[in-house]
Amino acid sequence: MIKLNLVEPSRENFAPFGDLITLDGAEHFPINQGSTERFHALSKVDVGDEGGKPIISLFRGKAFHLPFKLRVMERHPLGSQSFIPVTTSLTNQYLVIVAPATCQTEEEITQNLHAFLVKGFRGVTYAKGVWHHPLISLDEEQDFIVVDRSGPGNNCDEISITQEITVAN
Amino acid sequence: MIKLNLVEPSRENFAPFGDLITLDGAEHFPINQGSTERFHALSKVDVGDEGGKPIISLFRGKAFHLPFKLRVMERHPLGSQSFIPVTTSLTNQYLVIVAPATCQTEEEITQNLHAFLVKGFRGVTYAKGVWHHPLISLDEEQDFIVVDRSGPGNNCDEISITQEITVAN
Numbered sequence: 001m002i003k004l005n006l007v008e009p010s011r012e013n014f015a016p017f018g019d020l021i022t023l024d025g026a027e028h029f030p031i032n033q034g035s036t037e038r039f040h041a042l043s044k045v046d047v048g049d050e051g052g053k054p055i056i057s058l059f060r061g062k063a064f065h066l067p068f069k070l071r072v073m074e075r076h077p078l079g080s081q082s083f084i085p086v087t088t089s090l091t092n093q094y095l096v097i098v099a100p101a102t103c104q105t106e107e108e109i110t111q112n113l114h115a116f117l118v119k120g121f122r123g124v125t126y127a128k129g130v131w132h133h134p135l136i137s138l139d140e141e142q143d144f145i146v147v148d149r150s151g152p153g154n155n156c157d158e159i160s161i162t163q164e165i166t167v168a169n
Numbered sequence: 170m171i172k173l174n175l176v177e178p179s180r181e182n183f184a185p186f187g188d189l190i191t192l193d194g195a196e197h198f199p200i201n202q203g204s205t206e207r208f209h210a211l212s213k214v215d216v217g218d219e220g221g222k223p224i225i226s227l228f229r230g231k232a233f234h235l236p237f238k239l240r241v242m243e244r245h246p247l248g249s250q251s252f253i254p255v256t257t258s259l260t261n262q263y264l265v266i267v268a269p270a271t272c273q274t275e276e277e278i279t280q281n282l283h284a285f286l287v288k289g290f291r292g293v294t295y296a297k298g299v300w301h302h303p304l305i306s307l308d309e310e311q312d313f314i315v316v317d318r319s320g321p322g323n324n325c326d327e328i329s330i331t332q333e334i335t336v337a338n
Contacts, residue, residue, distance in 0.1 A: 023227065032303035033241075037229040041319060045214075045223035054214035054223045056251055056294075056316060058192065060206040072202075082225060084314055086255060086290065121255065125225075134201035145253055145314055147225060150210060 001164040002110065004070075006117040009096065009124070014116065017098040017130045019043040021084055021123030043125040045147050047079035052151035059083070059144045061094070061137035067168040068095060073109055073131045074158045075101065079149030083135070084123035086143040093119045095136035095167060101129035106159055115167045131159075170333040171279065173239075175286040178265065178293070183285065186267040186299045188212040190253055190292030212294040216248035216318035224319040228252070230263070230306035236337040237264060242278055242300045243327045244270065248318030252304065253292035255312040262288045264305035264336060270298035275328055284336045300328075 007013065014020040021042045028039040047054050085092060096116040099109040109131055118124065123144070126132045135144065149155055176182065183189040190211045197208040216223050254261060265285040268278040278300055287293065292313075295301045304313065318324060 021225065026227075031228075032230075035231045035233075036304050038315075039227040039229070041224045041226055043225040045225060045316070047223075048217070054216075054316070055210045056190065056212040056214060056253070056292075057210055058195075058208040059200075060208070061201075062204045064204075084225070084255075086253075086257065088255065088257070088312075135205050143257075146207075147214070147223070147316060 004113055004115040004165060004167045006115050006167065006169055009116040009118055014124065016100060018080065018127035019125040021125060043082050045080055045082065046128055047149035049078045050151060050153045052079050052149040054147055055150040057146045059135055059146050061135040061142050061144065063140045064136050064138060067166050068136065070097065070133065070161045070165040070167065072158060072160055073099065073133055074156055075129050075131045076149065076155045077129050077157060078153055078155040080125050080128050081148040082123060082125040082146065084145040085121060086145060087121055090120045092142060093117055093138045094142060095138060096124050097133040097167065099131040103131055106161060109159065110161065110163050110165060173282055173284040173334060173336045175284050175336065175338055178285040178287055183293065185269060187249065187296035188294040190294060212251050214249055214251065214316050215297055218247045219320060219322045221248050221318040221320035223316055226315045228304055228313045228315050230304040230311050230313065232309050233305050233307060236335050237305065239266065239302065239330045239334040239336065241327060241329055242268065242302055243325055244298050244300045245318065245324045246298050246326060247322055247324040249294050249297050250317040251292060251294040251315065253314040254290060255314060256290055259289045261311060262286055262307045263311060264307060265293050266302040266336065268300040272300055275330060278328065279330065279332050279334060
């Protein structure tokens, strides 16, 4: 049995898996004659492979609770997928569980898991091919703006996790 | 002097200018073994011309108040631009002032203006080349997720509005 500890994400520790979307440390500058501040390019969107196009959707995620048992991981080999919480609350939180895109088997995935507790208005972009758990809103239902790929081809690999793995605070 | 009246946007009346981003009437279906509801493809993103790539940014718009005097319109000839308010409030509101992409002069623009009052969690995508006023948050500062184009080339045309045009409720 493996117990995964939760880590607070930063731009640096999340970089191997994609982009942490946050205003902290973001490049920003005034536009529109000073009436708007642009926090620029918080995340790339990388969905053009094999004729893919970006689309904007909304995911409404049911509430999960800690401790959380891992049963499945997935990845999108043809494109990035960005999640941005629709919230102004500083206390809402969700889980992000990832493994490097280079993993090929359950064993490689489970030996390279990282679990992040993301709080408030912070989003994540999973880079193309990065293994991740489907959306895990904590404590209450949450809405996320999602930017991902629409287009031809198989863009979802899924793998069952049979090892006993628990995420706890 | 022209007084523009405010209209509530719908998918239909906004279609000539782009996409109204709303959960009302959106296609949706369960994913992730039923733990997530996906409100699918609320908007297209059309930024690929001349090597453009999509990026995710955040715009923080200062508060404006009605009546509003129009002084400038702009358009992005190489790509769409999507605005999604980061709010769970039903009462926040912002203005959207548009004119068709086919307009070439101030006179054509001012004779074809449409003004929308957008309330709550609803976004808009300005289609490529559609004339629009820069962000107009009403009554309070507001944050918007913005998906637009990064890349080479001139992607902003701006035109001063010298005619006296006022938007009022």
